[in-house]
Amino acid sequence: MRTLSLTLDPFAKPKFLQIARAISSAIKQGQVEAKEALPSARQLAEQLQTNRHTVMAAYQELIAQGWVESVERQGYRVVQSFPLESSLYPKTKQNITQSKFKWRINPLIFEEKNAKPAHEYRYNFAGGNPDISAFPFHELKPFMSDSLTRPELSGLSYGNNRGNSQFISQVATYLRRARSITDKEIITVNGSQEALYLISRVLLKPGAKVAVESLGYRPAWNAFKTAGAELVAIKQHPKGIDIEHLTQLVKNQDISLIYLTPLHQYPTTVTLPIHERIKIYQLAATYNLAIIEDDYDHEFHYSSQPLAPLAADDPKGLVIYVSTFSKIMFPGCRIGYMAVDKSLAPAIINYRSIMNHKPNVLMQDAIGRWMKDGAFERHLRRTTKIYQQRRDNLVSELKKYQTQGLDISFTTPAGGMAIWLDVENNAKELEEFGLAHDIYLVSESSFHLDKGQNQNRFVRLGFAGMKPEKMNQGLAILFSYFIR
Numbered sequence: 001m002r003t004l005s006l007t008l009d010p011f012a013k014p015k016f017l018q019i020a021r022a023i024s025s026a027i028k029q030g031q032v033e034a035k036e037a038l039p040s041a042r043q044l045a046e047q048l049q050t051n052r053h054t055v056m057a058a059y060q061e062l063i064a065q066g067w068v069e070s071v072e073r074q075g076y077r078v079v080q081s082f083p084l085e086s087s088l089y090p091k092t093k094q095n096i097t098q099s100k101f102k103w104r105i106n107p108l109i110f111e112e113k114n115a116k117p118a119h120e121y122r123y124n125f126a127g128g129n130p131d132i133s134a135f136p137f138h139e140l141k142p143f144m145s146d147s148l149t150r151p152e153l154s155g156l157s158y159g160n161n162r163g164n165s166q167f168i169s170q171v172a173t174y175l176r177r178a179r180s181i182t183d184k185e186i187i188t189v190n191g192s193q194e195a196l197y198l199i200s201r202v203l204l205k206p207g208a209k210v211a212v213e214s215l216g217y218r219p220a221w222n223a224f225k226t227a228g229a230e231l232v233a234i235k236q237h238p239k240g241i242d243i244e245h246l247t248q249l250v251k252n253q254d255i256s257l258i259y260l261t262p263l264h265q266y267p268t269t270v271t272l273p274i275h276e277r278i279k280i281y282q283l284a285a286t287y288n289l290a291i292i293e294d295d296y297d298h299e300f301h302y303s304s305q306p307l308a309p310l311a312a313d314d315p316k317g318l319v320i321y322v323s324t325f326s327k328i329m330f331p332g333c334r335i336g337y338m339a340v341d342k343s344l345a346p347a348i349i350n351y352r353s354i355m356n357h358k359p360n361v362l363m364q365d366a367i368g369r370w371m372k373d374g375a376f377e378r379h380l381r382r383t384t385k386i387y388q389q390r391r392d393n394l395v396s397e398l399k400k401y402q403t404q405g406l407d408i409s410f411t412t413p414a415g416g417m418a419i420w421l422d423v424e425n426n427a428k429e430l431e432e433f434g435l436a437h438d439i440y441l442v443s444e445s446s447f448h449l450d451k452g453q454n455q456n457r458f459v460r461l462g463f464a465g466m467k468p469e470k471m472n473q474g475l476a477i478l479f480s481y482f483i484r
């Protein structure tokens, strides 16, 4: 820390004492913390428009009083223990106080539980957890370096808030070739959560009804709810969506939007069959409903080529396709995109300009260069193979436990990053046992829109984020729950 804002008391004399008092008061207020560096005498003299010797005299005074020490070749810094105790200080980062101010928080904002994050557990079976340690950072590095060496200056300014043009063109090519999506405008976002939020703001008025899978993705639901929408659960069956139920909802409930995860249903990982996709699309077209298709882990499909998204065959232009780089890279990259009909794009782009002018385009630029080079698709092929091996490993381990007599059952998922495991009415207990043994997993109850529907049967076991040996160790500890 070199810069330090000081308030001098003009009535204190002489000048060096004015400066010394201002610095000790900055220390008391917590502006600088124990052991933190202070500005050099030259710097401070420049800042205060005074003589360097006056500042040095101030520092000598503070050293004598026990506030400051001088360290060879480093300069002045605050001492470890202050010379007197006071309730006013130190206000350090660890010691941020909470005022009693009564905030009038919008009732549409609800508190999320601030639990320990999944990655802090020794064994992390979080369902959508990619293996960040396997990401080829070294491969991306030259492209990031290239973005900084030869930046596209015009893109770094305000304006053009759809996102980085090179990245958009690469995503458009990729979507056309790998996902058969041809007739949509791409808008980039800082992660697909931002897309869900933007869509909510643009399409939902308070009181609007959104049909969602009855077991589903809570962060999307929260985005809809903060726009004042009401959620209506669509019944599911083990192989997809109860179309009869959805039809009744659409006919009777004035639904304005349907949110789906068709390729690998979240959290059950079931792939929505073609005949149900067609029926849902026809229903939406007949009743003039938009569909959000959240295709969050498209590449990770193992048994066959992934089914083409609903957005690939969308003559009415009603499908809003949302996808992310959080799974194919890592969640911290905060890069996602939506592919929408030309008629919707301007409203979304305009709304974004209210919220955030434009997304962070520098990272997009580097990824665009990475994609253009072809290294991105090599990375996808490699990762898909690794995750398939991990799925196979988890399947064979689970089968081993089954033959040992454990009451568990599952359907091998055709893709995705998790297995939806039936543990026969032990779901919450198993989750709690896991958490107590440093194992992160989530049980069925967390995924229900209507908690009353919870049967306490399933847990979601993510397999992508851990190497097989570690996964197997975690499973052995987890399943010791059954043989206690």
Ligand SMILES: Cc1ncc(COP(=O)(O)O)c(C=O)c1O
Residues within 6 Å of the ligand: 128, 190, 191, 192, 193, 194, 217, 261, 266, 294, 296, 323, 324, 325, 326, 331, 335, 336
């Ligand atoms: C259903 C679903 N959608 C989207 C995402 C990704 O969200 P984001 O792009 O905001 O990281 C996830 C990640 O867990 C998910 O499970």
